[in-house]
Amino acid sequence: MAWTWFHRLASPPYVYGVAGRLSPWFAWPAVLLILGGLYGGLVLAPPDYQQGDGFRIIYVHAPSAWMSLMVYTTMAGAAAIGLVWRMKVAHAAAAACAPIGASFTFAALVTGALWGEPMWGTYWQWDPRLTSELILFFLYLGYMGLRAGIEDPQRADRASALLAVVGVINVPIIHYSVTWWNSLHQAPSVMRLGKPSISLTMLLPLLAMLLGFTLLFIALLLVRLRAEVLLRERSSSWTREALLT
Amino acid sequence: MSHGDVEVAALTPPIVARSSATSALGAAALALERDLLLAFRHPSQLVQPLAFFAMVTLLFPLALSPEPARLREVAPGVLWTAALLASLLALEFLFRDDAHDGTLEQYALSGQSLTTLLFAKIAAHWVLTGVPLTLMAPLAALSLGASPSALPGIFAAVLIGSVTLSLIGSIGAALTLGIKRSGALLSLLTLPLALPVLIFGARATQLAMSGGPVVAPLELLGALAVLGTTLAPLAAAAAVRISLE
Amino acid sequence: MREFLDMGGYAAYVWPSYVVTIGVIVVNVIWARRSLARARQLVRRRAAGEAS
Numbered sequence: 001m002a003w004t005w006f007h008r009l010a011s012p013p014y015v016y017g018v019a020g021r022l023s024p025w026f027a028w029p030a031v032l033l034i035l036g037g038l039y040g041g042l043v044l045a046p047p048d049y050q051q052g053d054g055f056r057i058i059y060v061h062a063p064s065a066w067m068s069l070m071v072y073t074t075m076a077g078a079a080a081i082g083l084v085w086r087m088k089v090a091h092a093a094a095a096a097c098a099p100i101g102a103s104f105t106f107a108a109l110v111t112g113a114l115w116g117e118p119m120w121g122t123y124w125q126w127d128p129r130l131t132s133e134l135i136l137f138f139l140y141l142g143y144m145g146l147r148a149g150i151e152d153p154q155r156a157d158r159a160s161a162l163l164a165v166v167g168v169i170n171v172p173i174i175h176y177s178v179t180w181w182n183s184l185h186q187a188p189s190v191m192r193l194g195k196p197s198i199s200l201t202m203l204l205p206l207l208a209m210l211l212g213f214t215l216l217f218i219a220l221l222l223v224r225l226r227a228e229v230l231l232r233e234r235s236s237s238w239t240r241e242a243l244l245t
Numbered sequence: 246m247s248h249g250d251v252e253v254a255a256l257t258p259p260i261v262a263r264s265s266a267t268s269a270l271g272a273a274a275l276a277l278e279r280d281l282l283l284a285f286r287h288p289s290q291l292v293q294p295l296a297f298f299a300m301v302t303l304l305f306p307l308a309l310s311p312e313p314a315r316l317r318e319v320a321p322g323v324l325w326t327a328a329l330l331a332s333l334l335a336l337e338f339l340f341r342d343d344a345h346d347g348t349l350e351q352y353a354l355s356g357q358s359l360t361t362l363l364f365a366k367i368a369a370h371w372v373l374t375g376v377p378l379t380l381m382a383p384l385a386a387l388s389l390g391a392s393p394s395a396l397p398g399i400f401a402a403v404l405i406g407s408v409t410l411s412l413i414g415s416i417g418a419a420l421t422l423g424i425k426r427s428g429a430l431l432s433l434l435t436l437p438l439a440l441p442v443l444i445f446g447a448r449a450t451q452l453a454m455s456g457g458p459v460v461a462p463l464e465l466l467g468a469l470a471v472l473g474t475t476l477a478p479l480a481a482a483a484a485v486r487i488s489l490e
Numbered sequence: 491m492r493e494f495l496d497m498g499g500y501a502a503y504v505w506p507s508y509v510v511t512i513g514v515i516v517v518n519v520i521w522a523r524r525s526l527a528r529a530r531q532l533v534r535r536r537a538a539g540e541a542s
């Protein structure tokens with residue numbers, strides 16, 4: 001009995017309907033939180049004692065970086081469910097994740113570079129976090145490239161799902177090796193973006209942004225999931241009934 | 246049809262016919278033997294990646310400067326980048342011919358574990374590309390100014406690292422089966438996963454050349470090889486099955 | 491206001507960061523809505539094609 005919700009999630013018409021009803025409940029709070037976070041981050045938070053107003057980049061960089069990892073994990077999880085239970089909806093969700101994740105990884109890279117220039121004196125520092133982010137970007141590109149390269153949609157689903165699972169096993173190994181590599185080559189003069197003691201007016205906008213981005217991701221995922229499900233099910237009769245009634 | 250193709254066809258049936266009666270290990274040994282025999286009849290496939298490796302290591306003295314001190318500094322990076330690219334070049338041959346002539350399908354249907362059979366294929370690929378690369382790497386290192394005392398460390402690093410490169414590469418090669426002109430996609434999928442090998446391998450080479458203790462990076466390379474041995478054939482087998490669906 | 495826009499001398503880094511991130515958010519929202527609209531259109535067109 002406890003598993004009926006799981007079985008219902010495997011049904012495309014059910015998911016299409018539920019996703020449509022749920023998405024506004026995530027989208028509007030996300031908008032409010034992000035707007036609040038932007039105001040708090042740009043106006044209310046005091047300048048950092050060391051980095052001045054330059055530290056305000058954290059309010060867009062950290063949520064983007066968080067998003068890039070969270071989306072990849074979600075994508076791999078959905079992909080694994082799709083592989084194990086041969087669930088079409090899970091494959092659709094994984095496919096919907098990739099462009100969202102790739103675009104926020106791009107934002108994390110750009111904002112990281114823009115933060116690097118005033119803090120390190122160079123736009124690109126081979127810092128472990130930025131380097132890992134760049135590798136993650138390539139993992140997303142590979143996933144989308146593989147999906148685009150295979151013509152048969154079901155084979156594309158399963159092959160890219162396998163790649164996502166292989167990738168998520170590798171992400172910690174890559175991150176560890178990059179950190180290890182960086183610790184060997186760290187130039188001593190470089191100023192580290194350490195963890196300074198952070199005051200509440202600085203922290204709250206950051207939390208609002210992190211939560212807002214998370215809700216935004218869920219809302220985007222639900223909308224994209226509906227599109228993917230419709231496309232995959234375009235020849236079955238329920239899609240017509242759902243749209244014409 | 247060339248002379249070689251006739252012999253491929255002649256070689257295929259006995260393995261499949263005998264495999265139902267033999268143990269998994271016996272079937273794997275037959276697959277390994279077959280791949281080695283076939284490769285020795287097309288020596289150009291063996292020589293090309295090696296020649297590529299030698300060419301790339303030649304490019305650097307020409308592009309930078311013939312000054313030994315400078316070459317010695319970049320040698321580890323040059324060696325490992327060249328080795329990574331050479332092994333990538335060789336990957337295209339890993340499954341391609343066997344997918345074309347139906348051998349992979351026969352393997353999948355043979356009743357033997359596809360994982361074991363693919364492991365044998367990967368082992369054959371390593372013997373044909375990794376081992377020659379390992380023999381060649383010390384020579385290349387000498388030409389880049391390494392002292393003879395550094396050679397055992399470099400030899401060991403390339404020996405262990407190339408195992409992992411073959412294993413990781415097999416996943417990408419299996420995933421891109423059936424995609425036309427998959428070369429660029431194959432590199433995009435494989436290179437991010439191979440980065441830890443590059444990092445630890447270059448570090449081991451660097452330590453060997455400066456007379457430091459090479460054990461730690463060699464152990465890390467060994468750990469990657471063990472992890473790859475356990476997981477990569479499984480993933481490759483799953484990918485081959487997806488491509489046959 | 492000018493002080494705010496100046497961002498303590500970091501304007502050249504802070505504002506582009508915010509623009510890029512907000513741009514990515516907006517693009518994502520447009521993308522998602524458009525992909526749903528396209529999928530709907532496709533299904534409608536197929537339904538119309540079969541009815542006629």
